[in-house]
Amino acid sequence: MTSPMPAPAFAGVPGAVPRSPVGLGRAAAALLGLVIAADLFAVWADVVEMNVAGDLADGVTGSDVLDRADRADSLYRGAGVAQVTALLATMAVYLCWLWRVRVNAEVFNPGGQSKARGWTIGGWFVPVVNLWFPRRITLDIWDSSAAWADRPGHALVNSWWFVWIVSLFADRAAATMYRRADTAAALRDAARQMLFSDAFDIVAAVLAILVVLKITRMQHEKALAGPVPIPALG
Structure with a gap:
């Protein structure tokens, strides 16, 4: 019987060690x-x-309705600024974590x-892909x-991606409806569509947090567990 082969570094990468994703993972989850x-x-x-x-x-008219309309427009613009600011900050940290x-x-x-490593970032910005x-x-x-002996299913990742894609297309549809709205009824429909989009975006963000925390935890635990043991040959 031959002697057991020594356990290599992770997956056979000489001297390579993983870097902790915990700090970036927590920051990405917080920003989400x-x-x-x-x-x-x-x-x-x-x-x-x-x-x-x-x-x-x-057909409701009057100064009260017009004042409410002005406040609604200001509120809507403020919400848009808040969403863009939160998205940009989150994107920067999330991509660092990824x-x-x-x-x-x-x-x-x-x-x-x-996929090549460059697609980790570029894949988010190239149309279609x-x-x-x-x-x-x-x-x-x-x-x-995942742990060496464990391969969890993909339901969480697939659910996150499905909801994200739905929210993305819903947002684009709502933006188009707002640009084309030339009546109060059309504006109401656009607001309803944007409500649908924002609701889906909330669900997508919740699922993204779960994905980030799960991957971060799996990598942390796998790094602590050390390299996969190589069984003896004989």
Whole structure:
């Protein structure tokens, strides 16, 4: 019987060690919570806008309605600024976290990454491929980060990506409706569509938090567990 082979570094990468994703993961999750707060503010603004536009569409007039309409427009613009600010801040930290866990995934399992490393960031910004590359990259990271003897299912990642895509298209549809709205009734419909979009964005952010925390936890635990043991041959 031959002697047991020594356990290599992670997945056979000489001297490679993963870097902790815990700090970035917590920061990304916290900022995703800020996105949820901004979306809740936007939902309130959508409801106010929808109610005022509905009154105007029903023929309700008077200075009170016009004052409410002005306040609704100001509220809607403020919600938009809050959403954009939260999104940009979250995007910066989230992409830093994603890059960290992607590099770690190569340490754990260099042969398990189906896309080049550059797509980890670029895949979000290139039209068309951004509809599926980030999901594929996340799944590769997910599988590579799991415990050596464990391969959790993809339901959480797939659910997050589905809801994110729905919210993305719903937002674009709502923006188009707002640009084209030339009556109070059309504005009410646009506000209703934006309410749908913001609600889905909240769900997507909640699922994104769960994905971030799960991958962060899996990588932390896998790093602590050390390299996969190699059984004796004989």
